[in-house]
Amino acid sequence: MPVPDILLALLVQGLWGMNFIAAKVGADNLPPLTLTAIRFAIAAAIVVPFMPRPRGQALRGVLILSVTFGTLHFGAMFTGLSMVDAATAAVIIQTGPPFSVLLGVLIFKEVIGWRRILGLVLAFAGVVVVAGEPQMVSVVPVLILLFAALSWAVSNAIVKTTRDLPALAVTGWLSLLAIPQLLVLSWLFEDNQLETVRGLSWEVWGAIVYIAVGGSLAAHSLWYSLLRRHPMTVVAPWGLLAPILGIAAGILVLGEAATWQKLVGGAITLTGVGIIQIRSARKGRPVGTPPDEPEAHLGDAPEAAPNRKRTTP
Known part of the structure; x- marks a missing residue:
């Protein structure tokens, strides 16, 4: 990539990395489901008035995404983030791409080679190491964040049903449809x-606006401009910088403990995710970018092929 695009890629990763910090600030000051509802209300207010309304199959897809991605992924992610530090969450939530590969094997009957199997093992082994941190008094937040990553992976498979809609329209309408779900759950719990x-x-309001605008709408718009100009094999590896920056920012900005479990486990997980991302991109089946918006994966979800197996080492 030319230097301006490299700088743009670094800017996007910086926006995503700092998104973990802003989300942590929000989760520490608001009930997580309430935070999620406000986040989506801001995004919907900015996007929906200017985007077409989904219809037919696209509407069904957006409705499902409002549950799997809007309520389950973000609700679980902010809930888990309220229970652990930002650096730990930045590591665990990266298991979204490995879960996508597992879903490809289980649902789409994809056959994967030893390199991606190694990536899967490393990705989840790193999470086990991180879960052994001294301050991790319970496995519950780890399971909640893993569920958030799984919900992201499920959404990544569903989002192909919304290809008739612009990417921002998917974001805006699923945000709008997720709000009442989140408000009901917030009222109950x-x-x-x-x-x-x-x-x-x-300061907290600034963090919330950043989550909805800076770390989401702005970052993804810039990311897609790169994807339009360069092959996925060139762009996708840059996505690995976001969790690294998130971990560093959690330690340096928020003063979180730099335990060996966090550093070693994070390195193991990101190595595994990197193997999966790079191998999948080379085979023309990239599994996405840092978990945030489903439009990051429009056109990248595995195509169903129940009667045809592929070997992609």
């Missing part, structure tokens, strides 16, 4: 939401 929102500082 959370307390003092209105009082908490009224008492938020401008």
